[in-house]
Amino acid sequence: MGGCGDCTRGTGRVGREERDAVARGVRLYEAAQAVVGDHARAVEAVRTALKPIHDAAVKRELDAISVTRLQDVTEGRLRLGSVEREGFGTVGRVLETSPYRLRQIPGVGQRTVDQMLAAARQISQAVRETVAVHIDVDRPEPRTTALVMALHVLVEAGPPAQRAVERAAALPERLGALLADARSATGRFRLLLAGREKKARALAAVAEIRSLVDEAERSGLPELLAQASVDLLRGAPSDVAAWVDFELRSADYYSLLTEISGRLPDTAASEGFLPEEIAERVRAQQLDDAHRRVSLRGYQAFGARFVLAQRKVILGDEMGLGKTIQAIAVLAHLAAEGQSHFMVVCPASVLVNWTREIEARSALRVMVLHGPDRHYAFADWKGRGGVAVTTFDALRGLPTPGGGEVGMLVVDEAHSVKNPKTKRSQAVAVWAERCERSLFMTGTPMENRVVEFRNLVQMLDGAVADSLGERDALVGSVAFRKAVAPVYLRRNQEVVLTELPSLQHTDEWEELTESDEAAYREAVREGNFMAMRRAAYMRPEDSAKLDRLREIVREAGETGQKTVVFSYFKDVLGVVEAALAVGPTAGIPMFGPLNGSVPAARRQHIVDAFAEVPGPAVLVAQIQAAGVGLNLQAASVVILCEPQIKPTIEHQAVARAHRMGQVRPVRVHRLLATGGVDERMVRMLEEKSRLFDAYARRSAVAEATPDAVDVSDIELARRIVEEEQARLGVTGEGDAASA
Structure with a gap:
């Protein structure tokens, strides 16, 4: 028992x-x-x-x-x-x-x-x-x-x-x-x-x-x-x-x-018309999203898988398809696999955008290697890991990595290193050789320039570069597509964005140059709110915002798109016109400026002429004059030179292009400067812009009287001027009423 x-x-x-x-x-x-x-x-x-x-x-x-x-x-x-x-x-x-x-x-x-x-x-x-x-x-x-x-x-x-x-x-x-x-x-x-x-x-x-x-x-x-x-x-x-x-x-x-x-969009188009054997290998590639905070579209997930499966590639998606998000998805996947160090190289004009996107779209640590403290930041990154973001020029002064140290090198605006004789190209080539994975990103259709394209490919895969011949570079050439398929993926908006037309807003945060800073500090000292808002354009020979504006117009022009540039200020539009009249954008037809002194009939004539030009063109317009009443659906790129005091002004201006009759996605780029008046305006107006103002815009009364639902201009200006004078430690010589 x-x-x-x-x-x-x-x-x-x-x-x-x-x-x-x-x-x-x-x-x-x-x-x-x-x-x-x-x-x-x-x-x-x-x-x-x-x-x-x-x-x-x-x-x-x-x-x-x-x-x-x-x-x-x-x-x-x-x-x-x-x-x-x-x-x-x-x-x-x-x-x-x-x-x-x-x-x-x-x-x-x-x-x-x-x-x-x-x-x-x-x-x-x-x-x-x-x-x-x-x-x-x-x-x-x-x-x-x-x-x-x-x-x-x-x-x-x-x-x-x-x-x-x-x-x-x-x-x-x-x-x-x-x-x-x-x-x-x-x-x-x-x-x-x-x-x-x-x-x-x-x-x-x-x-x-x-x-x-x-x-x-x-x-x-x-x-x-x-x-x-x-x-x-x-x-x-x-x-x-x-x-x-x-x-x-x-x-x-x-x-x-x-x-x-x-x-879903056409599968072959969303996969960049890759040969089936490569497409199959890409589809089989797993994609870990544990460190990612953004959902991917089907074509974006395929792009990230392509980068992982092929290891050293060029992602040449048309501007506006989310190349940055695809890159972040790859970094997040590699981090989940145990990789700890990554390097992003980009123009100075998009450095802030990269850091903000990585922080917003992933759980990855980001470190900026730029400015006088970049070597200390580099040592910190080397010890603790994360995503380092630096510029082409700064990369030249950083120690090159040993084999296997860096999980992936990402090069944005990679067409900037197409000339192998430049020091920046040589620095990128060394890093690409030392990294097991490299991602070059460019929205410029490089396949039409076979010599330059081959130079980029040479940094990634010498065998593929050697196989490229001039005769293979004909637009749409099957032979060319097949030859570059192991290293090159490009998709176009009209075939992968099935919900066209769409609207994409991008805040382009720029760091002011020393010249910009000097002009801005002077405006703050004077207590001149309006001068503070346009200070970033007042010394055009060294303007961060103006440099980014030129890049956007150039990229739009290379893909045949029309651009409308809005500013509140007439003198800013004059600076923009002069800047676009020289350099890579000089050949793009220019229209305007549209401002309050142009009669209504004349305004429409200018808009019609702008729309009738085949291919790219630029229309510059004062936002108060062209933001209401005109149809600008010929434009698929909108640039806002500065944030507006009333969110309704921005909404109405964008609505001129994003409206019935628009056949392409509309991309809106709002140019913003870090650390000053732009940042304070965006922060102060954020809640109104997102909720209350959105409700108001759906009200017939509010639409007729936008002043009734916006923050007071005078009060906003006074608050910002006082805060900026305190931040910069300057004594006010004027009054915010000069706004």
């Missing part, structure tokens, strides 16, 4: 331990089920909201397609003259009419009706699969508001929720089977009564459950699942907040919408 008692006591202990393990497994199982279910319901809510909008878009498209297109589908077999004469002029009209009514048309029999409807349905299906829904932020209505609010749930939940769903998806099936097998081990008597085989299976299942749950808890999975469920069940605080968030993160919304709707 004593032996049996010991056995019973041992079984009892085992039963308690197993019950605890199984209970933990059940909690993980239920949490995984909950996340998967919550995500499925959120996705279904988007599909439900999308359907009526998509159906309406399909109907509009079909109502615009002539009935004569049915002949194309049937290879001209249909005779449709009588059909058109009876008022059935579009494919949509045919589809919404009953077969009986169609048979009443003179000369139309059953066979013709059958052929006509079959062809119409074929066209309808093609339209249904390809038509993209465009969300109009300027004309919100109940259906689009419902869609935006449904999307908001998934966008707000973000990459962590997606990561939770992916990890949770396989758990229910795996845990469900184990929990069923382990049931016998959850009670003392169940375990005693179970047969030897069943008992062994139950104890093995419990052991596997314990191991699985222990691993999940070590990796923080229960907390990830719990947070994801909370986020997926949390709706938008209001429709206004959802619309504002959509404006701020429209790329994330459209990315989700494209994924959920299944209307």
